[in-house]
Structures are given as C-alpha cells and as structure tokens.
Amino acid sequence: MTKIFYLIVITGLIIGCNPKETNIDPNSERELNPPEYFGSYSNRIPDDNPITRKGFELGRMLFYEKKLSGDNSMSCASCHQQKKAFTDGLATSPGIDGVNGKVSSMSLVNLMWAEHFTWNGKFEQIESQSIEPIRNPIEMHESFDHAIQELEEEGYTTLFQEAFNAEEITEDLIGKALAQFQRSLISSNSKYDQYLRGEYEPSPSEKRGERLFFTHPIPGQLRGGNCGDCHLGPLTSGAIDGFQGFHNNGLDTDENIDEGLMAVTGDPKDKGRFKTPSLRNIALTAPYMHDGRFETLEEVIEHYDNGIHQSSTLDILIIEGSNENQDAGERPRLFLTEQEKEDIIAFLHMLTDEDFISNPDFSNPFENENN
Amino acid sequence: MKIINYLFYILPLFIFACGGNEESTADLDLEFIHMADEESFNYESLYQNEAGNEFSVRLWRTYISKIELINSNGEVYAVPESYHLIEPQNDNKYTLNLKNIPSATYNSIQFYLGVEGEENLSGTAIGDLDPSNNMAWNWTTGYKFIRIDGEFKNKAGNRRGVVVHIGTEKNLKKQEFTFNTPLVLNQNTSKLNFELDLLELFKGPNTIDFEILSDFQFNNEADLIGDNYADGFIDLR
Numbered sequence: 001m002t003k004i005f006y007l008i009v010i011t012g013l014i015i016g017c018n019p020k021e022t023n024i025d026p027n028s029e030r031e032l033n034p035p036e037y038f039g040s041y042s043n044r045i046p047d048d049n050p051i052t053r054k055g056f057e058l059g060r061m062l063f064y065e066k067k068l069s070g071d072n073s074m075s076c077a078s079c080h081q082q083k084k085a086f087t088d089g090l091a092t093s094p095g096i097d098g099v100n101g102k103v104s105s106m107s108l109v110n111l112m113w114a115e116h117f118t119w120n121g122k123f124e125q126i127e128s129q130s131i132e133p134i135r136n137p138i139e140m141h142e143s144f145d146h147a148i149q150e151l152e153e154e155g156y157t158t159l160f161q162e163a164f165n166a167e168e169i170t171e172d173l174i175g176k177a178l179a180q181f182q183r184s185l186i187s188s189n190s191k192y193d194q195y196l197r198g199e200y201e202p203s204p205s206e207k208r209g210e211r212l213f214f215t216h217p218i219p220g221q222l223r224g225g226n227c228g229d230c231h232l233g234p235l236t237s238g239a240i241d242g243f244q245g246f247h248n249n250g251l252d253t254d255e256n257i258d259e260g261l262m263a264v265t266g267d268p269k270d271k272g273r274f275k276t277p278s279l280r281n282i283a284l285t286a287p288y289m290h291d292g293r294f295e296t297l298e299e300v301i302e303h304y305d306n307g308i309h310q311s312s313t314l315d316i317l318i319i320e321g322s323n324e325n326q327d328a329g330e331r332p333r334l335f336l337t338e339q340e341k342e343d344i345i346a347f348l349h350m351l352t353d354e355d356f357i358s359n360p361d362f363s364n365p366f367e368n369e370n371n
Numbered sequence: 372m373k374i375i376n377y378l379f380y381i382l383p384l385f386i387f388a389c390g391g392n393e394e395s396t397a398d399l400d401l402e403f404i405h406m407a408d409e410e411s412f413n414y415e416s417l418y419q420n421e422a423g424n425e426f427s428v429r430l431w432r433t434y435i436s437k438i439e440l441i442n443s444n445g446e447v448y449a450v451p452e453s454y455h456l457i458e459p460q461n462d463n464k465y466t467l468n469l470k471n472i473p474s475a476t477y478n479s480i481q482f483y484l485g486v487e488g489e490e491n492l493s494g495t496a497i498g499d500l501d502p503s504n505n506m507a508w509n510w511t512t513g514y515k516f517i518r519i520d521g522e523f524k525n526k527a528g529n530r531r532g533v534v535v536h537i538g539t540e541k542n543l544k545k546q547e548f549t550f551n552t553p554l555v556l557n558q559n560t561s562k563l564n565f566e567l568d569l570l571e572l573f574k575g576p577n578t579i580d581f582e583i584l585s586d587f588q589f590n591n592e593a594d595l596i597g598d599n600y601a602d603g604f605i606d607l608r
Binding site: 037038039040113214216218221222228232233234235239240241244312314316317319320328329 | 430502504505520521525529530532533585586588590591
C-alpha cells in the first residue's frame with residue numbers, strides 16, 4: 001500500500017515537472033524529423049492541431065477524396081499532383097465547371113516554414129487555405145453540408161472520431177486534417193540537401209550555381225544571381241514573418257500589373273507583390289510565376305536578367321541588384337553571362353527531390369483499390 | 372499520524388523535484404527602443420540622414436549576442452544561449468526577458484552587436500539563431516548582424532534601395548556599458564532601457580550620402596557601416 005502511494009506521488013511529480021505536458025493521443029504524434037537547417041518548427045504547428053498519425057492519414061484520404069467536389073470529379077490532388085511536386089503543370093487550372101482560375105496552382109512543400117498562403121497571402125493558416133478551394137465556385141464548387149453528408153455515407157465518421165475524438169464531421173475538422181497532411185509534406189532529400197549534409201559532391205557548374213544563386217551582386221567586386229535575397233536559405237522560400245516574403249519581381253508595369261497583396265491589405269504599396277514560392281522541386285513545377293507565364297527555367301532566368309519592368313512597387317532588392325553599374329531609372333538588369341545562367345539552372349535542378357515525389361506516404365491511398 | 376509521516380518523506384520531493392536551486396535569482400528585462408535621432412522610429416515615416424537624403428525603412432533587424440553582466444567583485448555572469456534578434460515590435464520597442472540571473476550587485480553589462488562565436492557559421496538554431504528567420508546568408512558567410520531594407524528617391528526622382536546587410540567577423544562590435552549607479556538584482560524584475568538610433572548607422576565616423584552609395588552588403592562599403600555602429604548606435608538610457 002505504501003509503495004503504491006509513493007508510486008502515485010512520484011509519477012505525479014514526474015508529470016507535473018514535465019514542461020511539455022500534452023494530451024494528444026490519436027495514436028501519438030507523427031514524427032517529421034526535418035533537417036535542422038530548415039529552422040525550428042515546433043512553434044509553427046498550431047496548439048489546437050498537432051500532427052497525429054490518425055489525423056495525417058485522414059488528411060491524406062481527404063486530399064485525394066473526390067467527394068469533396070461538387071460533381072465528385074476532382075480532389076485537391078487534381079491540381080496538386082505528387083509527381084509534379086504537388087502542382088498540375090498548367091498555367092491556370094480549370095475547376096469542375098471548366099472555368100479557369102486566375103493564378104497557377106502552387107507547389108505544396110515545406111509549408112511549415114510559411115505563413116500567409118496563396119499568391120496574394122489571403123489565408124494566414126493552412127487550415128483556412130485548405131477549405132477555400134472546396135467551396136470556391138471556379139474550383140471544386142461544393143457546399144460543405146453536401147460534402148459532409150457524402151463523407152458520412154462513405155464511412156468517414158469513424159475516422160474523424162479516431163483522429164479528433166469528434167462526434168461529427170465538420171468543416172473545421174476537414175480543414176484541420178488537410179492541414180496535418182500538408183504540413184507533413186517535407187522535401188529534404190534533394191541533391192542540394194545531400195550536399196549540405198556532406199553526402200554529395202556537386203559538379204563544378206552546380207557549385208558555381210549555388211554560389212551565384214545566393215549572392216547579391218556588387219559591380220566590380222562580386223558576381224551574383226541575386227536569387228537568395230528573396231528565396232532565402234536552404235528552404236529557398238520567402239521570409240515567413242508577416243508579408244515580408246511578398247515581392248514585386250518586375251513582371252509588369254504600373255499600368256498592367258496585377259493587384260497581388262494589395263487585394264488583401266488594400267495598401268497601394270502592396271500592388272503587384274506576390275508570395276515568393278519555395279523553389280524546391282522547381283524543375284518539376286513548370287510553368288512559372290503566379291500566372292504561369294513562363295514555360296521554362298531559361299525564360300525565368302531571362303526575365304530576371306533582362307526582362308524586368310519598372311513600376312512604383314518594384315522590389316528594391318531587384319533595383320539594387322546588378323553585376324554592372326547602372327544609372328538609376330534604367331531597367332534593372334543582372335548582366336549574367338550564358339555560363340552563369342546555365343550554372344544557376346544547374347543549381348535549380350539540384351533542388352529536385354525524387355524521394356519526395358515518390359514517397360508512398362504522400363500518395364493516393366485509393367489508387368490500389370481502384371485498380 | 373501516518374499521513375504526517377508520509378508528508379515528512381514527500382515534502383522534500385516536492386521542493387527539490389522541479390529542479391529548484393536554492394541560490395536566489397532575479398529576472399532582468401532589457402528594453403530596446405528603436406529611434407531615429409530624437410524621434411520614435413516607425414516603418415511609415417520618412418527620415419533624413421546626415422547627408423540630407425530622405426529615406427524610409429521597411430525592415431530593421433539587429434542581432435546581439437553573448438550578453439554578460441559583471442558584478443561588483445568582477446565576476447562575470449554569462450547569459451546562456453545568448454543570441455537575440457531585436458526588431459521594432461510593440462510601439463517600436465523590443466523586450467528581452469532574461470531569467471534566473473544570480474542575485475548580486477552588478478556594475479556593468481556587455482554584449483556583441485552581431486553573432487559572436489562559431490555558431491555564426493554553423494547551421495544550428497540556438498537562441499534566436501534560426502536559418503529561416505531572414506537573417507542568414509549561408510554556412511560560410513554566417514548571419515547578417517544588422518539588416519535594413521529601405522528606399523529613397525534620388526535627385527533625378529528615381530527609386531533606389533537603401534540596403535544594409537552587414538555581417539562577417541570584423542563587423543562584430545563589442546558594446547560595454549557601466550551603470551551610473553550599480554544595478555542591484557534581487558527577487559524583483561529589474562529593467563534596463565537601451566536606445567538604437569537608425570541615423571547613427573549613416574554618420575560618424577563615415578557620413579554616408581545615398582546619392583553616392585546606398586547598397587551595403589558583404590563588401591568593403593559594408594565596413595563603413597560597421598565602423599559607424601561600433602559606437603553610439605546603441606546607448607544605455
């Protein structure tokens with residue numbers, strides 16, 4: 001009796017002193033193990049939506065679930081295909097009614113190190129972002145009442161119970177499950193990652209490309225491709241905080257520029273600013289830019305080298321980035337050599353992660369059933 | 372009676388189980404107030420530097436590291452994992468809460484402007500060092516110690532950037548402040564106020580004219596700014 005009493009007390013003490021006391025069960029948290037050089041992430045997962053094994057599996061099913069569209073013809077995966085690093089290869093994509101959206105389907109990768117989703121930053125969290133395309137009339141065009149009814153008929157109620165201890169399926173929980181799946185889409189085994197871990201020796205061109213990519217040029221002193229000012233660090237994505245990762249990259253002039261971030265903030269200074277996407281798997285995600293205007297990486301490099309359009313919100317890091325001295329007011333150019341362009345593209349190909357696009361954990365769970 | 376017996380064994384467990392140290396400690400808040408000369412700094416205003424250029428700033432971040440307090444016996448207390456990213460947040464202020472500092476009478480405080488030590492060149496994330504926080508260059512170059520992204524209109528009316536990304540070891544500048552009256556840390560939380568002056572970056576010893584030079588990144592020009600912030604950029608109030 002005494003022993004049991006002590007045991008209870010000591011157990012209580014151990015639990016009481018554990019700073020990370022949590023009540024997550026649905027069969028334990030799903031381990032992610034991203035590389036340390038991606039930066040911390042534990043505080044980037046909302047407290048009310050930790051990634052659990054059950055939640056992830058449910059999210060994965062919902063991601064591939066066509067019942068979430070009005071005519072059961074599309075799922076999230078229609079526009080976000082794993083083989084194309086969760087893009088669809090189109091400039092803009094048609095929804096179930098055959099109407100195309102205005103912007104290109106974004107790659108889903110390493111989303112934990114991002115906030116403010118979609119090209120104009122409309123949704124702060126993946127949870128809310130995940131819900132939108134289901135309801136959007138030019139995308140999956142489905143009502144949640146109807147979607148939930150169909151999910152119930154398919155036997156999803158038990159899965160939601162297991163994942164969230166929830167009595168019933170709700171819109172909110174659909175968003176949460178989808179967010180758990182998408183936060184788990186971590187790409188960290190590209191050649192570039194292997195190089196960072198000392199497992200791969202890059203070719204001379206890849207090495208030069210990496211250096212150019214991350215170097216802000218200084219005329220006469222340092223040659224650079226000026227990519228890393230916006231595509232930061234190993235993630236090659238934009239700054240996370242607030243709207244810092246949104247930039248006007250000179251696609252258009254003041255007269256014909258798209259609204260971009262201004263549609264969200266209402267601030268004219270934000271006109272033409274778009275989310276800086278991650279360049280992970282960029283060789284697989286053509287066409288490029290928010291409207292998919294460039295077919296190839298070569299065209300993208302040409303744009304930054306000699307195709308920038310001046311505007312009142314053009315990013316200053318582009319204005320102040322050239323390999324030669326330019327007069328203020330001139331079209332900002334990089335003045336890269338052909339070899340340098342090839343090198344940067346060689347580096348961009350290093351960002352392709354074959355494991356990511358073939359990882360069975362991220363694949364369509366219904367595929368085997370259908371075949 | 373038996374219960375009292377149990378308590379006799381258990382109470383010490385409660386007291387020591389949570390790792391409490393009997394040595395008394397205190398908390399110290401360091402408040403960093405962002406200024407432009409006498410004016411309170413904000414991201415909306417136009418400022419004028421010593422050379423007369425009018426400019427605005429959209430991002431201002433500063434690393435400080437290796438905070439140490441020296442007590443009246445000359446003993447040094449080093450704040451653990453001391454890498455701190457300072458930026459104007461609430462009403463241009465940024466507050467660092469330093470916890471569990473040994474109670475003592477302290478005569479001075481010192482720290483580095485910038486990221487001191489080999490952590491600058493490692494990919495590790497301790498303190499506020501985090502490769503994803505928009506301050507890292509890369510492994511071989513380390514972190515930006517001070518980052519300003521701003522812009523101005525030149526005489527011809529063209530937009531130009533004011534880009535200040537300063538790093539590398541020679542721009543690591545030690546800051547030492549002796550207290551006018553010794554700082555007695557006891558159980559209560561004490562506070563020190565520091566001011567950072569944006570305009571100091573562009574004057575003394577080197578007056579910077581943006582018409583001539585407005586891009587300072589990892590180059591010889593960057594060291595001009597490094598010399599300027601070595602002294603007078605941060606002050607203890």
